[in-house]
Amino acid sequence: MIIGVPKEIKNNENRVALTPAGVAELAKYNHTIYVQAEAGAGSGFPDEAYVAAGARILPDIESVYEKAEMIVKVKEPIESEYKLIRQHQLVFTYFHFASSQSLTQAMLESKAVCLAYETVEKADRSLPLLVPMSEVAGRMAVQEGAKYLEKPQQGRGILLGGVPGVKPANVLVLGGGIVGTQAAKMAAGLGANVTLMDISLPRLRYLADIMPANVTTMMSNEYNIRDQIRYADLIVGAVLIPGAKAPHLVTRDMLKDMKPGTVLVDVAVDQGGCIETCQPTTHENPTYVIDHVVHYCVANMPGAVPYTSTLALTNATLPYTLQLANKGWVRACQENEELKKGLNVVHGQVVYQGVAEAFDLPFYPVKDIMATQVTA
Template identity: 55%
Template sequence: MLIGVPKEIKVHEYRVGLTPAGVRELAAHGHQIIVQTQAGVGIGISDALYEAAGAKIVPDAAEVFARAEMVIKVKEPQAVECKMLREGQVLFTYLHLAPDPEQTKGLVDSGAIAIAYETVSDGRGGLPLLAPMSEVAGRMSIQAGAHAMEKAQGGNGVLLGGVPGVAPAKVVVIGGGVVGYNAARVAVGMGADVTILDRSLPRLGWLDTIFERRLTTLYSSVDSLENEVSQADLVIGAVLVPGAAAPKLVTRAMLKTMKPGAVIVDVAIDQGGCFETSRATTHQNPTYVEEGVVHYCVANMPGGVARTSTFALTNATMPFALALADKGYRKALLDDANLREGLNVSRGKVTYKAVADTLGYAYQPAEEALKA
């Protein structure tokens, strides 16, 4: 199979879909790889390193999209990239379609086979291709939030861990999944007063045990959420409904009860955000203030630590990329129900139910689409 890797074009996005090690692995299986020039330069991967691994360097994205049977990316295709996709071409990347009707229409119109990293499953309720970026985003959320709390950044001037004789910041983490756990881990390590809310009692029990009662666990209800948010210096939104738009758990009314200069970090912004007042921002302009609260809603947070993120992501995606290349997308998806969960759009049909329901498309089950 001919596999193409374009340079990412989203603002301040320096990650890349394949590392040289990934190129070498695919080449060892007999596949050809073309990489757009300078695709990895932002994280210290030169064209020469890709060539040494077996890739051919091409001058622009147009050639990558025109020639490749499968395109491997990191971020969702931008409008100009959607127009370069063609019928039957495989796109393997993050998509986050539920809050993005324009991208969904672009993919449907293209006739491409769009497989989303974020909905590939592991059979145990986990999301193995989302997990590494969730780990990164969870850990980053605390350092980003701590920076935004500085007075010069518009925050309330509270030091996350406090000092002897002065109370630490109160950090509230909404959601106890991969993002929430990693956010809590960093916040606890920095000495903050941490509360984590979730609706899974087994998960809360696990968190209570793993943190050895160094944080507070609470069952998430409207009442507990309202109370905790009103007292918080920093709130991390770490809610996920796989493939679907995030629920708006924190309302504008709740936001109005927060301390002036308090900070929210909405890690769920890729799926539309879990705060009513959230709107996507970029690394170039990461924050804005609404109702006196600083909002950090960067939609590609792991792109801020692009080198770490690229290597973590490609470690996870490689087995699936190999399966798609070795078997062809149809057989690979039919053989593996977990990989098949990643199929969101196939030849003009929406094949992921949460996306179809959210955006009003007719739903065609992935298996049915593949056998059609």
């Protein structure tokens, strides 16, 4: 198969979808790999390393899309890329369709095959390609939140861990999944008082067992959230519904109950956000203030630590990339239910229920679509 790795062009996105080690693995199976010039530079991988591993370097993004049968990316295509994606081309990346109707419509019109990292799902309901970036984002949420609590950043001017004789900050984490667990661990490690909310009692029991003493678990509901936001200095939104738009747990009217300088970090912003007033921001301009509350809503948080993020992501994606390249997407998805669940849009039809519901679009069961395909 001919595989293309374009340079990410989203604002301050420095990750890359394949490392030289990944290229070398694909080359062992005689696949042709085209990498755009400087695609890996932001993550610390020069073009020379890709060439040594067996890749061919192309000068621009248009050339990569033109030659490739499968595009492997990190972030969803942005508007300038829409026209480059061809009918029947396989695009393997994070899409987060439910948060963008324009992206969904563009991919439907392209008639490409869109396989989303974030909905590849194991039998135990875990999301193996979301986990590594969720781990990074969860830890970064507290790191960034601590920074924006500083007064020069318009925060409350409070040190997350406090000092002897002075109380530490109160951190509220909404969601006890991978992001929330990592955020709570990070905040607790820095010495904050942490309240971790989730809707699953079994999950809360587990978290109560593994978390340090300065983490309190609490059932997530509107009453408890309204109560806790009055005391929180940092609130981390860490809610995910796979492939669907995140619910608004913190609404616009709740801001008035927060202390001035409270910081909100919505890790779910690339899936629509679980804080109603959060809109996607960039690493260049990461925050804005509404009602004296600081909002940090960067949609590609792991892009700020690209070396760590690229290695963590490609460790997880490479086995799936190899299956798709070796077997073609049809056979790979027929033989691997995890990959099949990653299919979101196929040849102009929505095959993932959450995306169809987000925009009231017709839904086509993936098994029906695949039955009409010729096995590669």
